[in-house]
Amino acid sequence: MTSINEDSSSDNERKVSYILNLLGKKVPTSKENDDNDDKDEDYEDIMTDEDIYTLDSLQQLIASVYNSKSRFNPELNSRDEYTSQTTDTQYETELSILESFKDHPNEQFLQQQHLKYIKGSLHSQFPSYFSALDANHSWMLLWLLNGFKVIKQNDQSLSPETIELINNKIESCIIDEGRGGISGGANQIGHVASTYAAILTLILTKNYTLLEKLRNNLYSWFLSLKKPDGSFVMHKNGESDARSIYCVLAVSSLLNTLTDELLLGLESWLNSCQTFEGGFSGVPKTEAHGGYTYCAVASYFILFSKKSKICFDLDALIRWSVFRQYSIEGGLSGRTNKLVDACYSFWIGALYPMIEVLVGEHDMFNRDGLKTYILKAAQNFDKGGFRDKPGKSTDFYHTNYTLCGLSLCEYKYKSFSDDDSEEELAYRFQLDNDNDNGNDSDYKNTNPINPIFGLPINDINEAKKHFIKLSKPI
Template sequence: MSLAAGPGRGRVADGQLPDDLKLVVDKHVAYIKSLDTRRDELEYHLTEHLRVSGIYWGLTALHLLGQPDALPRAGVLDFVFSCLHENGGFGAAPGHDPHMLYTVSAVQILAMLNGFEELETKVPDGKMKIAKFISKLQQPDGTFAGDEWGETDTRFLYGAFNALSLLGLMPYQRPNDAPLIDVSAGTAHVKACQNFDGGFGLSPGAESHSGQVFTCLGILAIAGELDSHLGEEGKDRLGAWLSERQLESGGLNGRPEKLVDACYSWWVGSSMTMINRLHWLDQPRLTKFILECQDPDEGGIADRPGDMVDVFHTVFGIAGLSLMGYDGLLEVDPA
């Protein structure tokens, strides 16, 4: 997720929401800033395996809220570097094994904080070292494993393309050098994951899921193959499936017969934005649903109204509002 204008962005007009239903920006900023101070709480230690990604989620939310400096830059960078391994991969926290997911989060944090110069100072040729860790995880069929144990997933394929593009090391960004990865094999795998309903699954033949739709569209977008693969007819078919994810409450689910969840405001909303079909959703109702998931007193956003908040749903709820052009939020790139 990067902070830039994306195609097909929506706009919720003034007067379409109740006057007392507003995004509690200051509360959300305070909530995110407080997360690292709760070290005496059990939840803090139970989520250690998500720490780097949690920092990325919080930092992204703060950027979108217009408070990019709310977390101490030097402290964040020091923690990220403490998770870096000799092989160029990052773990979720110091002492954790390197993994694609946390490597991607670390690269995204470095990109947002303009931390690549510090990386090169600490680790000579650090960007290339990270890129080689990622490239070695590509499998013969174009997929990427998450780590040395070999589990593959379109999340890891998307993460590889995302991180390498931020590092400036995708093949199209360095056409005169030997490619680090096989882009064509990766996009061919993604295309094989598309189903008759227009959606994409975890692997060829797997059930369509909104989260996998996001990863697959993101891969095709980064590779420059989104329009050529789908075309307008394909976008209509996929857009129809995605629009059916909106339920009576205004919230979105990941697949048929599942509960709504605020995080799908991002997974579905970003996908609809990438194919220029965001206007097919009832944006005022979705906006109302996200705002009702807030804790108006302590800040943070939950999966559903009345549930406990967490930083994961906070960032993806805010990012969903950004896609819909909510007043005061920075624009987010859907890919």
């Protein structure tokens, strides 16, 4: 008869073996297993001896890339001796990025290549594999047009023919003059996210005439999507999350159609999405994520005109946000234990100026480190545009949001004070030249953006000034 202790010991061994199997590592449990040359097919090492990188070799590579004069001097974080597929992938990513740093020692912004990439994309017929993005026409236009306008250049305008093509494409996606929202492409239903992208695109083309025709109909459509808990579904019978709330608030705020009925229940719903880590999840009781956190925090800036009204756990948000920047790469990740990705230069990068203006701090992140990652690892050095990381393909999405992230590295904003202003916090971002990175003589590669909307700050201010004159819906 087997004893209870023997059963417990055997059970623990099975648990340990199961966990090790998930991690892809074989650890012998006895001397007999140590001497067994037969390879157990259930336990395959995920790395060979040749693939294992020592801390010393990684430190040597860091030393070869950086010197005492570098603006960004990363240090090797203390690491556990324990390894897994996650840690191995992280080490490999660090090495590939450091190699890219080494291959591109100068932080050169390839302005002409990026402009050529964007202009060419606006006028080219896309290959067949773009059919996967057939529901994202408004998004692709936003990414390309906004990326073009964020780049600082002498001529900030596109040809009238190009602007007309963009406006015509957006118009083709409007459903029943806005009563059914705006779709992402032909034969698609109205979608809140596609509507958000389309409205921002029309703001960039300054098509205020069309926007005025749409504003009240879109307001009614948004109300039809509102749920009893305060949130909004993305489309009829669709999902609701922090994205849908942010998109509705952003569009309604810019078009001056925010009402108490539209805002009912939003604050409490957003509060329920903050996780124990400090970031925000898409829906309550799930994992904190960079994109959802951006949408949630930006929404508070639209909801309130005084920072004292914001009641989420700011200290926890700060802790979670600063841990998103990695010391070796300089780039940002979207979640705990995930790899850096250039798109988070905006989704997480925009959180930093939001926090900075709330707490009166100008250095919530290492701007030089993020800029190094963007210019040395995320650029496509041959054809222009930006990518997730070395080894990934260039695309419109990463090009736009990486350029926005670069802008956030190059500018700082003045802190907010709780004065008598009734203007939403979202529109109170002003450049703080006294605490800027460098001085006026330093060349900036980008134009400053408004962190809440991700558009050039001048375009946002102009749109707000135009629509503030119009009456709110009844």
